[in-house]
Amino acid sequence: MESRGSSRSRMESASDLISLTKPRIVILVLFTSLAGVLLAPGDLHLPDTLLFLGGMAGIAGACNSLNMVIERDRDARMSRTMTRPIPSGRLRVQTALVFGILLLSLSFPLLHRSTNLLTTLLGALAAALYLGAYTPLKPRSPAALYVGAVSGAIPALMGTTAGTNTIGANGLALFGILYAWQLQHFLNIAIRYEEEYRRAGFRVYPVVEGKETARRRIQWFCVALWIAALSPLWVGETGILYLLAACGLSFYLLTLSVTRAGGLHSPGADRRQFLAGLVALPLLLITLVTDIVLIKSDWPW
Template structure:
């Protein structure tokens, strides 16, 4: 009997079941979405009011959580083969697969109209694009091509653009600059993940960059994409999305991350890659703090 057909195991308690349902949404990833979409709302010129802003962020998080639930449903057999993911609710048998499928379908049915009403149809359309790109294209593509890295960065970069368009109602240079920043950030971030979890991804049968192209090439691409991230992050200043204080912080953070990435060329083993992965999270957190504090 495979994970795809195995019945859910007896649940220990309603609280544990509720926790497992929440885990389908990948809370840490959803938390990043809340941070970046809130950043887009706060940085956009104009104001939609606190109530509409909160509903927009919550609906965005709901859509992302639903996409993650569908991802969990589609990859439950792969997750069962990987040490990092085998204790997730579906491969561990704590939740029936059809529960994840139902939530993944039904939540957007309600969340997308909410986004169209409290924000605007453009923001809802961007959310729909994010779901389709992540679930229909990126998730199955991971088993076939390393180009999934680029495709997967698209839905990950859409939330701040959604926050921006919720206020402005248009796709303009400021919102697209935020999209570019998140897109560029994800490349070294996930390349590092593919490196330090290389063996686990191999067990899952995923064709990530480090498996297909090797460790040396992956470290080189981590360095190259980290260097590219510096001018992309600084582009927010001439576009008047952020001010000089942000520019100074972004420059220092970007140079530090790029220097760390360049120092990883020629090394071996996964410890540096894991440390670099954690450094990218710290980088993005501090960058958005600077954005909030030094907007225009």
């Protein structure tokens, strides 16, 4: 019985350590990083690609873990985060801190081994912005949104530099798409959980300027996303297939935001906007990569 209890305890601890990394965010980082690799593979071969993705997962997971350490007291005030391993008491702060630091220290050598110095430096910049600027800025200013979006868009750029060792137009275009998408995505989350963010002391836009003004701000973020989504066409990377997807998805998101800001403020409308954004990003990136592959293979489109 004691052996079974000990085994269960170890499994629960391992599960808590995994949840510290915020696996869904790690998956998003891997998806956008891989999109970058597929857009500009350069001389990155499969073994190095896998090592690169492992390094990216480690850096993202470590940053998320250390973020939970820093924000543990505020997490305890929000119903959506109070069950996380640290505020719930399932993991000690010291354990989470050591785990995050160890994971970060192992991930950067892996990243450098599989790619190049430029990509490694970009990874360091993303981590520094996330932990050193975005996280401490959240309780002070809604401008943290713009800083966090930079950190979150860098992995896509890193995917393009991993095999090319240079920052090219396609990488900057992908960075712009991810940056603009995150602005509307995280502001939608802030609107949905405005009361909880207020209670925790986070100065997000809905707390500072109200939900209606924040909804109007999302309209401009959707316009920015539409412009960014068209940027691969300007650099000559894509064709008609991607043009149709970029315009269709961007128009739909913008229409939802205009309708919502115009008076439809129900929780259902907020949720539709949020879910539409979640679906739009993978569809946009998949279409982008597919279109480029078809063009390079002399497909008639």
